[in-house]
Amino acid sequence: MTPWHLARRAERLNPSVIREILKVTERPGIISLAGGLPSPDSFPVEAMREATTRVLRDTPREALQYAASEGYGPLRDWVAAHLNAQGLSVDADQVLITTGSQQGLDLVGKVLIDAGSRVAVEEPTYLGALQAFAPYEPEVVTVPCDADGPLPQALGAARGCRFLYVLPNFQNPSGRCMGEARRAALVQAARELGLPLVEDNPYGDLWFDAPPPAPLASRWHEGVIYLGSFSKVLAPGLRLGYVVAPKALMPKLLQAKQAADLHTAGFNQRVVHEVIRDGFLDRHVPTIRARYRGQRDAMRSALERHMPAGCRWTVPNGGMFFWVELPQGLDATALLPDAVERGMAYVPGAAFFADHPRANTLRLSFVTVAPAQIEQGIVALAQTLAAAMAVQEAA
Numbered sequence: 001m002t003p004w005h006l007a008r009r010a011e012r013l014n015p016s017v018i019r020e021i022l023k024v025t026e027r028p029g030i031i032s033l034a035g036g037l038p039s040p041d042s043f044p045v046e047a048m049r050e051a052t053t054r055v056l057r058d059t060p061r062e063a064l065q066y067a068a069s070e071g072y073g074p075l076r077d078w079v080a081a082h083l084n085a086q087g088l089s090v091d092a093d094q095v096l097i098t099t100g101s102q103q104g105l106d107l108v109g110k111v112l113i114d115a116g117s118r119v120a121v122e123e124p125t126y127l128g129a130l131q132a133f134a135p136y137e138p139e140v141v142t143v144p145c146d147a148d149g150p151l152p153q154a155l156g157a158a159r160g161c162r163f164l165y166v167l168p169n170f171q172n173p174s175g176r177c178m179g180e181a182r183r184a185a186l187v188q189a190a191r192e193l194g195l196p197l198v199e200d201n202p203y204g205d206l207w208f209d210a211p212p213p214a215p216l217a218s219r220w221h222e223g224v225i226y227l228g229s230f231s232k233v234l235a236p237g238l239r240l241g242y243v244v245a246p247k248a249l250m251p252k253l254l255q256a257k258q259a260a261d262l263h264t265a266g267f268n269q270r271v272v273h274e275v276i277r278d279g280f281l282d283r284h285v286p287t288i289r290a291r292y293r294g295q296r297d298a299m300r301s302a303l304e305r306h307m308p309a310g311c312r313w314t315v316p317n318g319g320m321f322f323w324v325e326l327p328q329g330l331d332a333t334a335l336l337p338d339a340v341e342r343g344m345a346y347v348p349g350a351a352f353f354a355d356h357p358r359a360n361t362l363r364l365s366f367v368t369v370a371p372a373q374i375e376q377g378i379v380a381l382a383q384t385l386a387a388a389m390a391v392q393e394a395a
């Protein structure tokens with residue numbers, strides 16, 4: 001008999017459905033539209049190589065030593081300046097550098113959630129946030145949403161919640177982007193309710209047509225925690241993100257960070273600062289946008305030409321995902337093995353709902369696969385759906 005007794009929170013940890021699916025898609029020959037990974041062709045390998053050399057030449061001992069839990073000062077200054085240019089009002093001492101924004105979600109959960117306290121999320125929402133919050137044992141409340149995001153008039157459902165977790169820009173998984181009027185109305189409704197917001201924004205820089213409206217954090221300084229990431233504009237392997245929090249929360253977030261991992265890799269922070277300090281992102285990010293826009297167009301065109309009638313999708317104006325709704329009665333989880341058999345994979349949408357999963361939804365990523373393969377993958381998906389619809393009709 002095992003001598004180990006698992007903590008209750010460990011029992012609440014689940015394997016990510018997406019990671020399980022990704023294992024299947026690693027099989028050779030499968031066109032995976034499932035992953036949420038950025039395109040490796042967008043990684044700035046040469047700039048990283050040069051910056052690494054400079055850091056090791058100029059500050060090798062500092063870069064390899066333990067460092068401050070808050071993060072590398074010049075990088076915190078850069079983040080504050082970057083956000084202030086977008087309309088926020090941030091001091092560098094409100095910036096906590098984290099090991100990816102995923103760690104930011106964990107720290108927010110650790111500091112703000114008690115067992116049994118209520119936390120509100122969008123419908124659908126980022127699976128990784130649900131996983132990050134789950135060990136802190138919240139009761140998760142879903143706020144009704146439309147194509148523009150959470151409905152301000154429905155925010156009463158979140159009354160008394162510790163916070164509403166919200167992704168205004170090119171949401172994972174739905175791809176939707178909240179318009180200006182909705183942002184204003186949502187923040188106003190949240191203020192009236194005294195409902196703080198946790199705004200997660202890893203995709204905001206990846207717009208295709210026009211930049212998204214200003215962040216929610218620019219509209220309510222003391223009521224919003226803002227999370228950002230270098231994963232989608234540089235590379236996720238760096239594991240570099242940041243939390244920007246109202247000053248009153250910073251000491252607790254910092255203590256949680258200290259307890260978690262002392263600090264985010266100082267070496268990575270210095271290399272990234274060395275890469276971006278001279279405006280590199282202003283030159284680099286447009287190349288990612290152009291690449292992803294082309295792939296988005298390829299997927300839109302393939303969907304329009306191949307999908308059977310009755311399927312609907314939103315065309316994203318940024319980010320990495322299409323969100324597809326199948327006719328009622330079709331179950332994307334049940335259909336996945338057939339799709340894989342036909343050579344493609346997607347993520348069933350059910351995983352992204354905190355409650356009442358909508359079985360007839362799925363997420364498609366367009367960024368890691370070349371346009372010709374996108375076409376092939378959508379043809380395989382369309383064949384899977386057409387076969388299922390034929391069975392449905394015959395029944």
Ligand SMILES: Cc1ncc(COP(=O)(O)O)c(C=O)c1O
Pocket residue numbers: 036099100101102103126128167172200202228229230231236239240241
């Ligand atoms: C909405 C959202 N938040 C956070 C993350 C985590 O990103 P990071 O690599 O910064 O930890 C992701 C990653 O895909 C994401 O989609």
